[in-house]
Amino acid sequence: MSLTGTPFLYTTVALCLVALILPLVLWSRMRGPKAVRVAVRVLMLLFAQVTAVTLVFVLVNNQNNLYDNWADLLGTGNHVQQAADLGQDGTGGIALKRLPKVKQDFKPADGPHMHSAGGVRVTQLKGRVSGVNAEVYVWLPPQYDDPAYRNKKFPVVELLSGYPGSAKAWYGSLRVHEQLLPLMKSGKVAPFILVSPRTNLLAGVDTGCANIPGTVNADSWLSIDVPKMITDNFRAESAPQGWAAAGYSAGAHCAAKLAVAHPDRYRAAIALSGYNDPIGERNSLAAQSPALRNANNPYLLLKKAPTPPRIALYISGESGDGYQAGVAMEAVAKAPTTVHVVFLPRSAGGHSMGLWRPQITTVFRWLTLQMGQNHVKGAGLGQSGRPGARGTTPQSPLTGGSTHAALASGTSSQAGAGRKP
Numbered sequence: 001m002s003l004t005g006t007p008f009l010y011t012t013v014a015l016c017l018v019a020l021i022l023p024l025v026l027w028s029r030m031r032g033p034k035a036v037r038v039a040v041r042v043l044m045l046l047f048a049q050v051t052a053v054t055l056v057f058v059l060v061n062n063q064n065n066l067y068d069n070w071a072d073l074l075g076t077g078n079h080v081q082q083a084a085d086l087g088q089d090g091t092g093g094i095a096l097k098r099l100p101k102v103k104q105d106f107k108p109a110d111g112p113h114m115h116s117a118g119g120v121r122v123t124q125l126k127g128r129v130s131g132v133n134a135e136v137y138v139w140l141p142p143q144y145d146d147p148a149y150r151n152k153k154f155p156v157v158e159l160l161s162g163y164p165g166s167a168k169a170w171y172g173s174l175r176v177h178e179q180l181l182p183l184m185k186s187g188k189v190a191p192f193i194l195v196s197p198r199t200n201l202l203a204g205v206d207t208g209c210a211n212i213p214g215t216v217n218a219d220s221w222l223s224i225d226v227p228k229m230i231t232d233n234f235r236a237e238s239a240p241q242g243w244a245a246a247g248y249s250a251g252a253h254c255a256a257k258l259a260v261a262h263p264d265r266y267r268a269a270i271a272l273s274g275y276n277d278p279i280g281e282r283n284s285l286a287a288q289s290p291a292l293r294n295a296n297n298p299y300l301l302l303k304k305a306p307t308p309p310r311i312a313l314y315i316s317g318e319s320g321d322g323y324q325a326g327v328a329m330e331a332v333a334k335a336p337t338t339v340h341v342v343f344l345p346r347s348a349g350g351h352s353m354g355l356w357r358p359q360i361t362t363v364f365r366w367l368t369l370q371m372g373q374n375h376v377k378g379a380g381l382g383q384s385g386r387p388g389a390r391g392t393t394p395q396s397p398l399t400g401g402s403t404h405a406a407l408a409s410g411t412s413s414q415a416g417a418g419r420k421p
Contacts, residue, residue, distance in 0.1 A: 003070050012055045019048035065169035079201045082131035085213035090220040101232040117177040127225030130217040134198035139177045141184050141191030153235045155242045155371050159196040162249030163206035167196045173353045179360045190368040197226045208278045208286025209254035210296045223265050239265045246270035248356045250281045260298040263309035268370040270314045270363045272356045273322040299328050308334040312370040316342035
């Protein structure tokens with residue numbers, strides 16, 4: 001029975017009802033020795049508590065897409081087949097352009113909201129470079145199957161979840177495809193292909209989107225294998241001009257790091273409530289040593305880049321939870337790098353889907369412009385997006401608090417460290 005499936009939810013609800021009815025019916029009717037009656041009553045109370053807690057967990061998990069299956073929940077899932085040392089560029093010396101095309105089989109994805117807005121499809125991808133074997137979810141824009149667009153290639157956004165988190169979360173919890181469908185149809189947002197690969201590849205730890213020889217090659221999985229599969233199977237624009245990454249929480253750190261580290265693979269990144277130093281997620285493998293932390297800190301990568309990368313970053317967050325990380329990135333950005341920082345007040349929703357969901361339409365309007373889709377109607381945000389330009393989402397007016405705590409270290413404050421969606 002699937003952890004996120006409707007049958008399991010209904011079963012949990014039914015057990016809760018049984019747990020409520022049993023004491024009402026049997027409490028005063030039990031016979032036998034006092035010790036036996038007490039033991040049975042205690043068991044009934046425990047049964048009621050366990051079923052209640054289970055139901056709450058199922059509802060929260062389904063709402064936030066934290067754990068996709070039983071293996072994720074129990075910490076038994078491992079999607080890494082091998083983790084060779086792939087070198088600094090993550091290719092292992094493989095000539096990527098010479099790799100033969102591989103046709104992937106896709107099927108309709110199951111789960112809440114996965115069948116809406118034209119439906120999300122899923123495939124199981126065996127990464128030829130990274131050694132990762134995991135699922136990838138894909139949603140195609142409404143124009144993709146329109147005969148008028150049969151010769152058009154489409155820009156791509158790679159959607160990265162937090163930790164713990166399911167690759168379905170962008171569709172199931174944030175409802176990105178439902179929100180963007182009418183905007184794409186009306187021409188206010190570019191028709192992006194939305195791709196959500198699994199980022200939780202090892203049991204009980206966050207990979208930090210890093211390549212760690214002998215452990216995991218998460219960076220190569222996300223920046224090489226997944227893009228190669230998409231361009232092999234869909235009319236997708238080539239990198240870097242046609243590719244962007246977007247993420248929330250640990251996925252925000254991932255998105256910014258991938259764009260800064262690989263400007264030859266990504267043109268832009270969206271980071272919602274993220275952090276720069278991998279230690280912002282205490283379970284991150286990239287935080288296990290100073291060398292790994294430095295190699296996977298987008299602030300340090302940007303600061304030390306021999307040539308400023310041609311990328312655009314959109315970074316939003318509350319004070320102590322993403323905002324200071326954006327300010328630090330903004331401070332070291334040099335043209336042609338652009339950083340757009342958005343301050344969100346504490347009343348906006350906290351470190352949760354409730355904070356990130358309302359930002360979807362705004363960030364994709366921004367992304368439409370950054371990806372060179374200037375012909376799209378009404379895509380402007382009213383801010384230039386240049387280094388130093390700050391703004392807010394329409395729902396969250398900028399306040400005087402936006403001027404405080406501009407950190408030079410590039411790390412989130414301890415208040416934001418280790419937070420999970």
